[in-house]
Amino acid sequence: MDATSLATFRTLGDINKTVSQATSLDEALKGCLQIIQSNLHAEMAVIWYYDAEGDKRLHPEFWVAPNDLTSVSHAVGEGAVGRAYQTQAAVRSLWFESSPDPVTQEDFVGVEIRSAICAPFSSYQVDYGVVQVINKEGGERFTDDDADVIEIMSMLVAQAVTENEGRFETWKHGDTIMEIRGVTREFQNGDTVAKILRGVNMDVYEGEFLVLLGESGCGKSTLLNIIGGMDKASSGTFSYMGRDLSHASQAELTDYRRHNIGFIFQSYNLMPNLTAYQNLALIADLVDDPMPIDEALKSVGLEARAKSYPSRLSGGQQQRVSIARALVKRPKVILADEPTAALDYTTSIEVLETLAKVIEQGTTLVMVTHNEEIARMANRVIRLRNGQLHEVTVNRYPVQPTDLVW
Ligand SMILES: Nc1ncnc2c1ncn2[C@@H]1O[C@H](COP(=O)(O)OP(=O)(O)OP(=O)(O)O)[C@@H](O)[C@H]1O
């Protein structure tokens, strides 16, 4: 094996590692571009992406260069970048003897382009775009070997991207629905003050499934009560759909709760002397445009149990009635405080499947749980510690309730 092949072989390992450890496509490509750039001793490097869905031109996605290339783009076949994409072969502009490459020069205003290579950034399945390196460090010219290397590396990166592509789906969050800034909550305990929330900053996005985790007593329920309008922060602000509720009166908070928020509790909180139907009717009477009660019961699979009293229902069925009761309001947000804590595994999964359907229909769900396994279903997981956010995870691959095991 010659030196070039050996170097390329070693780099394959680096590229694979970079792609597999990256948590986003951006991170992977940036990492790979840096590998290519340092292997080629290039002063500048750019990944151009072909916009197959849009204007069908090549746009810069990532680059290391002193220029802002944001508004630059190439048509297929235009310039070295466009030609590399069109022909799917490297364009080796190895040395500009007399004057710099006029085409490339236009993009990199103020930089003298002496030497450049454009290689297709394509896997066996997908032609993503083009990788371009410009000017070798120390004023040297790129060589044909360099061009071979960048061609192979670009292909390896593209192949790694294709093979891992599933992992790189990014989660696109919806509009901000709740904004929590510097929220504290203190409780007077005789002579002492217990600081439970110590400055919580977070957003809740429309349509997301957000899980709140944290040790017992860390303030999860306290936080849920504040964003549900059942309690007020000692300081800081809480706004809902752009409306600051930090100083809202009790009447305003009641109104906010009634029209926007559905609650689900560990203990179901159903009225024992009312049937499932009547428990829902109680709430339907309070709001303007309730979901028909039959429809709400049907959506949790309990249309046949409308006339049952809670005591005649299993724990899981009672919890599903309480979900239906929350749905009757057609709330924008459902706040659930350990909704499965009192249930066995099978019943928990039934309840979670019901909630998954609710989310699918566009309702935002914020759920407090102790169950790390349930967190795998969420779009985001926020871990609280000591009255503050401790760790946030974005799940690119939320799992189905039936995939959960505990
Ligand atoms: N109204 C209150 N008055 C005094 N202290 C309170 C009040 N509400 C909550 N606390 C205290 O605040 C702390 C946090 O309570 P919170 O219920 O928010 O915790 P949690 O994270 O939900 O815990 P768990 O997982 O056990 O439900 C606890 O120490 C609790 O005793």
Ligand SMILES: [Mg+2]
């Ligand atoms: Mg709690």
